Amino acid sequence: MSAMIEVTDLTKWYGPTLALDRASFTVEEGQIVGFLGPNGAGKSTTLRILTGFLPATSGQACVAGHDVLTDSLAVRRSIGYMPENVPLYTEMRVDEYLRFRAGLKDVPASKRREAVDRTVQRCWLTDVRRRLIGQLSKGYRQRVGLAEALVADPPVLILDEPTIGLDPAQIQAVRELIRSLAGKHTVLLSSHMLHEVERTCSRVVIIAEGRIAASGTFDELRENLADRQRVVLEVHPGDGGGGPAEIARAFAQVAGAGDVTHKNLGEGWLCVHVNPAGNADPREGLYSMVAKRGWRLREMRSEVPSLEELYVRITAGEAADADRPAA
């Protein structure tokens, strides 16, 4: 297996705005990779650089072995690209548009009809192939966009938020279509929803504020998360006194503890969540602290955060600067 998409230290400034900050990742041949990040994280910017629509400020990107800057035409020949919001010529008919795009993408004239027929079937557009694109519903337009990306049968597909704005049945259909591309095509699709990516992709690259926060298979990410277990304690200050805030502060000073949150459970009991700092393990220190102060302890357990939680934390910009799990 070789890398079909290789991004190295990609940086993009829009005037004074830093949209991409030394982003690096690779996508192997035949994989379906989700490019996950909140709105404004830099997904579209990255995809536009990969397709040669925009230049990077610095850094390198290669698609199918060609540099996107110096060998742009070769890159564009090997890519099917569906931009965000699926721009289409609304005054054209579906099959007319696909035939036109097939011609632009070097499908020989004798093969165009066949190529269009094949993609029309594959994207469930048979009923509407004679209709004007401007009269189609959002779901159908999205499929026309996908069909356009597929019509020249390119090795690499780059899809920017392919299921945004679709209803659940349509999402299901598009997802199936994308999954059916695995193996023969390399797919990089962006999304801001974790469950979306989880259902369609074998791997994920998470981006936040222009930086790659994590990447790998979902299992790898979960394994990394196992090192980031959170410790949950239920303590009572006992007769020694000390308010909840003081207890939380004491725990936060334990070696290996990161941020600490607490919640009153009533009757003096306190539930404290201690997040580890990086990959450290604060459990022993926490117990010593409890013993030293003579507090009462009725529960102490570890909790593995879910992927969803990790993503929310990345989205909130918390995990992005801590040393992050990278696969």
Add this chain to the structure above:
Amino acid sequence: MDKVLLLTRREISAYFVSPIAYVAMALFLVIAGFFFALSDFRPGAPAAMRSIFDVMMVILVFVLPIITMRALSEEQKSGTIETLLTAPVTDVQVVAAKFLGSWLFFLAVLAPTLVFVVLLAAFSDPDYGPIASGYLGLALLGALYVAVGLLASSLTCNQVIAAVTAFVVLLMLAMVGPWLAAVAPPPWRGIIQNATIRKHYLDFSQGVVDLVHIVYFVALTAYALFLTVKVLESRRWR
């Protein structure tokens, strides 16, 4: 070249389904017919089309920006510029096709005016030389106006701004230029005069086909198209 033709074909078919293009076409034909009836096609006038050719220089300043304004502005507005420029085509091919599409549409708009020639032939015995050279001049003039219109539409996603920009630039070239030449001090007068469209256009309708005039139109058209390509490329460093 295949791709230029493919893109050109799409441009032209887009024109034929665009209401604005039909409005411009109708506007043009009504005005042209009006001038023809008033000045060329009346008893006692010479059997020629001089006045109609000459007045085209001004009519087209108003009409062609309306035809060209959508060419690149609409692509930018709807985002189709992104699919267009990420297809394996060069920026030069794109601009060439945009130009050919708009220019051929302009020639199609012009075609009905051949009726004027038929009318003249039916009622008198026109001199076909100046009419042929007049149409050549008109085709060259249209090419320049279309190129300026394209440049303007490459600069903005707003069609109205594109049309107004093209209109102002053409107005400068076609009308303010001659006026400046008339009021400028002598050493400047000649230079400005030679730069104006009027100076190079009016000879055509008199049956004079001067290579200098042809070069003037071709060179300015090519320059405007070159700038349009540069504007498209500039997204790479903007």
